[in-house]
Amino acid sequence: MKKLSIIYWSGTGNTEEMANIIYESAKEQGAEVILKFVNEAALEDISESDVTALGCPAMGDEVLEESEMEPFIESIEDKISGKKLALFGSYGWGDGKWMIDWEERMSSKGANIIHDALIINGKPESDEDTNLCREFGKSLVK
Numbered sequence: 001m002k003k004l005s006i007i008y009w010s011g012t013g014n015t016e017e018m019a020n021i022i023y024e025s026a027k028e029q030g031a032e033v034i035l036k037f038v039n040e041a042a043l044e045d046i047s048e049s050d051v052t053a054l055g056c057p058a059m060g061d062e063v064l065e066e067s068e069m070e071p072f073i074e075s076i077e078d079k080i081s082g083k084k085l086a087l088f089g090s091y092g093w094g095d096g097k098w099m100i101d102w103e104e105r106m107s108s109k110g111a112n113i114i115h116d117a118l119i120i121n122g123k124p125e126s127d128e129d130t131n132l133c134r135e136f137g138k139s140l141v142k
């Protein structure tokens with residue numbers, strides 16, 4: 001049985017909704033899944049899982065949220081070499097640059113990115129967006 005940790009930050013609930021769908025989908029596959037807001041998470045949630053999904057919306061000017069998510073990423077980024085990761089998050093008006101930068105950053109630290117980053121505009125409401133989140137969760141625990 002695969003163990004997946006989902007660690008996210010969300011301000012208005014959109015990335016949280018993505019996280020919830022990913023959680024449900026992975027659970028349906030029979031995986032053991034941990035779902036934590038970033039302020040509850042620790043390095044062990046990553047080191048003791050087979051796969052970790054990290055979620056954060058585009059904030060600031062195409063950056064991670066700066067008071068909780070960015071410090072967490074700083075605290076783990078030198079300890080994730082070889083770990084299987086996938087990134088997700090919601091955005092508003094931008095072009096997704098925050099996610100490209102984030103993925104490059106994690107790759108440069110030696111993380112094994114096992115799924116293309118999933119970005120959703122606003123809240124995942126359409127069938128298409130919901131299915132993308134479901135597929136993401138399913139494929140992470142395959």
Ligand SMILES: Cc1cc2nc3c(=O)[nH]c(=O)nc-3n(C[C@H](O)[C@H](O)[C@H](O)COP(=O)(O)O)c2cc1C
Binds near residue numbers: 011013090
């Ligand atoms: C302070 C702030 C900064 C933001 N900066 C960006 C940005 O640079 N690019 C972008 O596409 N969206 C930006 N957004 C929009 C959010 O990414 C978008 O509303 C997202 O759905 C929020 O996700 P959440 O509900 O998980 O917090 C920003 C929103 C806020 C509140």
